[in-house]
Amino acid sequence: xxxxxxxxxxxxxxxxxxxxxxxxxxxxxxxxxxxxxxxxxxxxxxxxxxxxxxxxxxxxxxxxxxxxxxxxxxxxxxxxxxxxxxxxxxxxxxxxxxxxxxxxxxxxxxxxxxxxxxxxxxxxxxxxxxxxxxxxxxxxxxxxxxxxxxxxxx
Ligand SMILES: [Zn+2]
Numbered sequence: 001x002x003x004x005x006x007x008x009x010x011x012x013x014x015x016x017x018x019x020x021x022x023x024x025x026x027x028x029x030x031x032x033x034x035x036x037x038x039x040x041x042x043x044x045x046x047x048x049x050x051x052x053x054x055x056x057x058x059x060x061x062x063x064x065x066x067x068x069x070x071x072x073x074x075x076x077x078x079x080x081x082x083x084x085x086x087x088x089x090x091x092x093x094x095x096x097x098x099x100x101x102x103x104x105x106x107x108x109x110x111x112x113x114x115x116x117x118x119x120x121x122x123x124x125x126x127x128x129x130x131x132x133x134x135x136x137x138x139x140x141x142x143x144x145x146x147x148x149x150x151x152x153x154x
Pocket of ligand 1 (some may be wrong): 031081082100101102114125131
């Protein structure tokens with residue numbers, strides 16, 4: 001038996017986004033903001049393993065923070081390690097996970113400064129080698145976490 005179409009669906013306006021003022025970008029749009037010319041921080045709507053590989057191909061160190069459920073990509077426009085930048089530090093202090101990249105052609109391992117800046121919590125470095133997990137005591141594992149990088153061609 002068919003019911004009359006009198007039942008209304010839930011008022012969609014009650015589900016209106018509270019995400020608010022901060023614009024969210026697609027990965028492609030975000031990358032356009034991440035140059036070595038000026039410091040920038042952008043929120044991306046999602047970040048895939050393929051996107052992470054693309055980040056290493058940018059010619060600038062990029063930090064990835066997750067703040068209140070939002071994925072934030074940022075650069076410092078500085079030649080120093082990203083973690084040395086005060087703005088980056090304040091972003092990462094709020095982040096539930098700490099990740100940064102070393103661009104292709106740069107050292108693939110965490111730097112002495114990376115270890116020094118890290119606390120006892122695990123941080124992640126994404127480089128051309130893959131993903132290294134480390135903390136202030138050194139590498140968590142001597143080989144990169146390669147799960148999402150295993151499809152790279154020799
Ligand atoms: Zn580094």
